[in-house]
Amino acid sequence: MKHKVRNLLTGIALIALTSAGYAAEFDLSPQQPGRLKAEPNAEAIAAIPADFKFAADGKFTVAVSPWDPPIATYATDGATVVGVDPDLASLIADSLGLELNLVATAWADWPLGVTSGKYDAVISNVTVTEERKERFDFSSYRQDVLGFYVRTDSPIQEINEPKDIAGLKVITGAGTNQEKIILEWDRLNQEAGLAPIEVQYYDDSAASTLAIQSGRADVEFNPNPTLSYSSAVTGDTRLVGVQSGGWPVKAEIAATTRKDSGLADAITIAINGLIESGLYAQTLERWNVSAEAVETSQTNPPGLPKT
Structure with missing residues (x-):
């Protein structure tokens, strides 16, 4: 599992922003x-x-x-x-x-x-x-760990199992483990008669972020570390669920x-x-x-x- 995400803090030594009631600090000094x-x-x-x-x-x-x-x-x-x-x-x-x-x-x-x-x-x-x-x-x-992230004011509160993504517009990385997982969840949902998802792919994190913030996408499902970092720095998204990168295997x-x-x-x-x-x-x-x-x-x- 490897999904390239643009470096969010090029040239910034320390950023402290308040998001969801806490301050996130990241020191990038040598x-x-x-x-x-x-x-x-x-x-x-x-x-x-x-x-x-x-x-x-x-x-x-x-x-x-x-x-x-x-x-x-x-x-x-x-x-x-x-x-x-x-x-x-x-x-x-x-x-x-x-x-x-x-x-x-x-x-x-x-x-x-x-x-x-x-x-x-x-x-x-x-x-x-x-x-x-x-x-x-x-x-x-x-x-x-892979993370599900939504816009901060999204009505989505939890994504823990396949049925939770039914009918959603989901961003993920093409050719990755997370794509395999989300497509398998979609297959299980459709077998159960639930609404299919719309999978979206973007070339960089800026495009993904814009899609989430504009409402063109409901949720992003990609490696948790970079999404968590972005969430803490910008305050624009929040975590609603995690899954093992090898689901269903740990x-x-x-x-x-x-x-x-x-x-x-x-x-x-x-x-x-x-x-x-x-x-x-x-x-x-x-x-x-x-x-x-x-x-x-x-x-x-x-x-x-x-x-």
Whole structure:
């Protein structure tokens, strides 16, 4: 699942807007004064295999693909990568007693980089799949969540199941998991005698936003992080429901490491330590993605089935 959405805050270091009764703040400065720090986790450090060779001594080298906030994007200096995934990578590095070496990487390049040992891990919105598990190990840290967003004054209050979208005009991404889900929901509805939906596709977020605000569309169904970020910044939309990116199967986002390298268990322990300490929840809240929290990190959880 990958849906390109235009960067909403190019060149803006900090925006604070009031929406639905709360202030949303997003710091895109390279300094990141609000980034949290963690103490070394002795259990996680002990779980690092004695023969594991890090890409750089004393450092945790992590690949990340900067595409859009709040997951990962370039800061206002045009070079530093910031977002929820870089923040979590930093906390994991702290927990492992290592210095974070964050490397901006094209999405297509991370698999070879991880298998070759160029990167110790990739922490960049990678969904666990059974096919990927044949080549990589995983430590889950976020749910793969899709969100339903409507205009703030929309009469729609909840979308939790197929019947809730009957007769609506729905924006989604062409050729994506979310499109497959929404079309399957529509098929189920029509079998049940409910009104069909009208699916709409747009090339960029500006066009989608205009369609929602003008009433040409009722709801947008796309990856939750970017829609949540836009909602918090503009105050023009609100969340009315979420679904797993692998519906009806649960899908999770995970830190990805070389298969059988042994590092995954250490990272899983580190993430669970962050969950227990509260640093994990605070970090997700900082970037407005609390809806994607996992209760527990797992090593190699069930992935999306092969197609």
